[in-house]
Amino acid sequence: TDWDRWLVMGTIGTAIGILGFLIHQIIDYLIRLKWGLVEDYLQKGNFHMTWIYMLGIGLAMIILSSGLVVFFCPTGTPSGLPEVIGFLNGTSIQQIFNIRTFVGTCGSCVLAVASGLFCGPEGPMIHLGAIIGYGLSHFKPKILRIYFPSTIRFWNTADRRNFVTAGAGAAIASVFHAPVGGLLFTLEEVASSWDIKLAWQTFFCCLMAAFTTDLLSSSLSGFVYRGQFGFFKAEKRILFWVKNLLDMSVLAFVPAIFLGILGGLLGAFFVFLNIRINKLRLWFFSTIQKPSLRKSAKLLECVLIFVLTITAIVYLPYFFHCTPVRSLPASDLPSKSQNIHHLSWQICEYNCKPATLQSGSDETEYFNRTFNEAAALLAENGMKGITYLFRRGTHVEFGYCSLFMALLLYFLLSCLTAGSAVASGLVIPMLYIGALYGRIVGLVLVSIFGIQTDESSAWMDPGLFAAIGAASFFSGVSRLTISLTVIMVEITNDVQSLILIMLAVMLAKMVGDWFNMSLYSSLLKLKCIPYLDVEPIFYQNKNGLNLELFAAKDVMKLHVRVLNLKENIAFLAQILASTRHSGFPVVYKPKPDQSKVFLGTITRPELYALLENETIFEMEDTESHPPLLSYQKIRTEKLPNQQWMTAMLACYTTDPRYQQLFINLEPYINKSAVSVQAHFSLQRTYIIFRSLGLRHLTVVDSQNKVVGIITRKDLISFQLEKKLGSQKASHQLHSDDELLD
């Protein structure tokens, strides 16, 4: 009976799979194009020309990328995960799911990553996935003329949220080839309400996305055909495949604990720094009055960051020595058929030419080669770098010097990049930064104890600690635990070090939470999105504020505008014009001699829709029943054109004819609107509000008369803190009458 839902889920998954495939192919293609142009100069060791070319191509990309965000996207700022999280929490955010946002974000993200900025495509990809989820379940037949059977069924808030959730998960599944990780990511970070049926559907959607991406990528790399179609090589599917599992010793927990704590500290610092930079950025741009000038300034900032980045990438390796290739496996060496590897090898080689270019066997040639550590670490946004760092058995491949340099550079530049006016993601930078300091810790161990070869000390491998470090920093910044652990397993295929990773991740989260909120939560707050956490987190009163001691009445807004069951048109228009509330309680008299009691609620868009249809207006004492409007007509979330609306309201308010006309709201109100009594515990009020995903909660007295209303904004942590902090707990146990009189 639910086949159409599964069908839509499958379609969403497939579409996101195709999108993920395309984005990666285009990025690969652009990167190859870019390096191809400077290949000759690089070979000749002409770094100035390399720099000039790289800068030229990169600038073109960056200007286009940033321009797309600033001038093309409707909001003019890069949007991403926080907006999606906010939407799924129940906030309505304008213009995050429209086609211009999609095109702008898509283009901006591809160009930014290809240009060489320190960022990855994951964050924007999640947003794109969410847009696809929203769009495909919401096909408007009259626009595209393609009629998706029965999607009208899904035009309601609950289903829409489900499809958006699934879309976000599928995006992760597609970029990491990690279907289960994607699913868990939505569960842990993205979705606010969640049930097992949604989980199964998301599971299916993620499966389809991962499969589609795998299938399409199986034979193409940067749009160049290599290998058989439909043949999934483990090498390619598992992003950072760790081939040799290590037997573990309990001693490995000591450095893992250290890495976990370090990850928490550095992660919290990263969040602090990024939010500070973003605040500064906001403040700075707000000082520029002229919109066009402000937009140009945003674009200029991106250009500056890019110039800094590319200069570092090209010139920094110059100060590093050449390291002999010892443990890098032969598969990374150039071979004629593999164009990409060839290139990436040339970048690693930088200024280090083979000591003697013999025509000897491959083996000899291999051992004569040297490479530049810094060049290997800095090129290609870190994707390749993570592979190098995770590799087991390469104890001495990278030295302290290059690792520290890359760590510092990446930390600062990726912190600067995240939040600038390009659509960029932080996942790859986070993994990379973590891998860098993890490797350093591993190297310290190797320096102290030497390279261990016997079975029981094999765990002392810098590659292992790079992986643990990556997980710890990711967790320190994002405070993810479960999904992160699963994603790590899916991208490394190493179940053996799972427990170490879990421990580091857990510690990083705990230590990080001690200092501040996760990056996404901080961004939600910075962007003023009223997000309701599972339970409110108080930062000022760490120990205080037990919500059980307060009641619903302590936070509710008084003086609620209520509507009558049969309401006057002029009054309605006047109330809509003079307030900005988005929901109104409707009251009625059960019997003529009784007072008015609460019956249900009606929303502003519904009222607008009703007012647009004059046919349903009636006289006060008429017995005739006007025609009913259909459900589809009034169940809308979109507000009509602003100006038109204002005109209509003004007309209704002033024209005396409408003073005599009424509208019977009864068929249209939501009679299943939840209400609580004023003495209801605030703790439970919060739980009800959040778990049912409400936007308004009417507060009534013991006889069901409306006394107040609670909205989302009344329940955000800092609002609660402000309202309740000064107030003495009103204690649960008081008589009902006291508090209302």
Place this chain on the structure above:
Amino acid sequence: TDWDRWLVMGTIGTAIGILGFLIHQIIDYLIRLKWGLVEDYLQKGNFHMTWIYMLGIGLAMIILSSGLVVFFCPTGTPSGLPEVIGFLNGTSIQQIFNIRTFVGTCGSCVLAVASGLFCGPEGPMIHLGAIIGYGLSHFKPKILRIYFPSTIRFWNTADRRNFVTAGAGAAIASVFHAPVGGLLFTLEEVASSWDIKLAWQTFFCCLMAAFTTDLLSSSLSGFVYRGQFGFFKAEKRILFWVKNLLDMSVLAFVPAIFLGILGGLLGAFFVFLNIRINKLRLWFFSTIQKPSLRKSAKLLECVLIFVLTITAIVYLPYFFHCTPVRSLPASDLPSKSQNIHHLSWQICEYNCKPATLQSGSDETEYFNRTFNEAAALLAENGMKGITYLFRRGTHVEFGYCSLFMALLLYFLLSCLTAGSAVASGLVIPMLYIGALYGRIVGLVLVSIFGIQTDESSAWMDPGLFAAIGAASFFSGVSRLTISLTVIMVEITNDVQSLILIMLAVMLAKMVGDWFNMSLYSSLLKLKCIPYLDVEPIFYQNKNGLNLELFAAKDVMKLHVRVLNLKENIAFLAQILASTRHSGFPVVYKPKPDQSKVFLGTITRPELYALLENETIFEMEDTESHPPLLSYQKIRTEKLPNQQWMTAMLACYTTDPRYQQLFINLEPYINKSAVSVQAHFSLQRTYIIFRSLGLRHLTVVDSQNKVVGIITRKDLISFQLEKKLGSQKASHQLHSDDELLD
């Protein structure tokens, strides 16, 4: 601020880790003991003596095992997962969390598995984990004299559920060495209410459990010291480690889809058969009037099943030929230091002695050996068998004949065993049955296409399909998807075939759901546990019954017994004695001339607690305030001694003195009890009821007068079907007054 909670979680995890370690060690020890006794006869090929010895030892174990359940456990039946699921859903089930149940289940499970019955220790282990979670968070200082700091804080329903959930997850984490799988298992199957904070705590608990088990097992095997303490070998940690990952072709999806559908069909059939057998069993035992006779009959049944099992294990291999050892790796061959492997090899050899016992090199000896397929498949409850079947590159190791025989035998005997009077789990049998038919499908492919050696066809490996088959059958029976996928990755360390497994699992679930409910849901129904699903599943009216079209009033019970705020003792006692309701709405008059409105609820145990304290009784018109009882004293879930209670109630009812005495309920009622209006949509009523985990929901009219009550039992699927099926939808849009008059 929440450190004590984490501490308790950690303690629970550690305790479960130790328990998991002990259970496995004892099982290993008992199995070694058993085989050790028959070793000589086995070597001599004297199967009759082997049979007699095995039967003798086994019978002792089985009688003890079944005896523990039947005579020692308070309920007299094996309990397990369904009870835990029911408890977490909000049902209160007596005696599932007590110390006798713990000891009984623990002993019974160890003995049943060691005896050789076709079952595993996982199901009971989950129950044991839940008991530990319950117990450790609930330490009663006065009994054990160990005072756990501040656990009193956690003596409430919500926290108790959290600890039980975490305990169940930790049990899975411990037995499978799968911490993330355990966590997801609780999320998908066990817990009804769930939030991200609980997830993190469960994550930590699972981590501790897996770590403790790993650490303790690192050097012991059946209590024999082998290897270094604190050194975790991947070989041992990853239960069914798949060492060589295969590059995958898209063609592999065809057999995977087939296996998925087959898994669904066979799984649904298994559930059907098991439930039928259990019904028959229930019916049969209910015909026996005398309790002691009934108990003995239950015990006898287990004995019969065991005799059948052991006879099959010992004699069936006799009809099979010897197969040369070709692809089984040398590590399985006997070596002096490894006692267990030696034994398990001897069992595999059965009647197949090496053709020539040369004193040549190990290599030669290895290739001269032969073994008995059926013996290898049937011995040791399947644990070893799964390892054999999952192994890659062993295309011809097992033939159709032995596979089919093992499949049929396991299917029937494990179906018979599950539900008999021993504490037994189905996880290992499910994996094994699936692996058997998966291997058969793989073998068919090999028969058709031959053994493929080139890279692109390497996927045609019976070992791969055994793994996919195992997952599909598990899913077909349990309808798990997400957690199952993660568990499969954690026990095989094969991310590469993840997508195939996901697909098979998804299909098996869909196909299975077409026929019946999952095994656990069916058992919940069979055991009459009122479980509320995420949404009600209707089996008679597959398309009908849109709950949106009904209202709360359509299912509520009328004629509610309400209490006054100041209630007469005699009346209270009489109402408690004459009804069995466990919750009562409390009403009061806001003003003398108004009618009584709903204020809150009070539960039966709370009323009992109040009635026990005569000091708080007062006269009707007194102004004096009697002393207040403390929260701890009345917040109890346990009913006092039945007889004592009856006596007290009788005394209050008859003694005329109590006619004059009253009790002021106001300080003790739950004023945050949710109520809905009678016209409230049934759909939303259901959601509120389930997501807030309620037991009673008061239904009020527009003026907040009590008109009805909804309990858990009114909302179970088949009750809804019964009540609403005949009735015409009452339609949401009616006037409020109509329906109440």
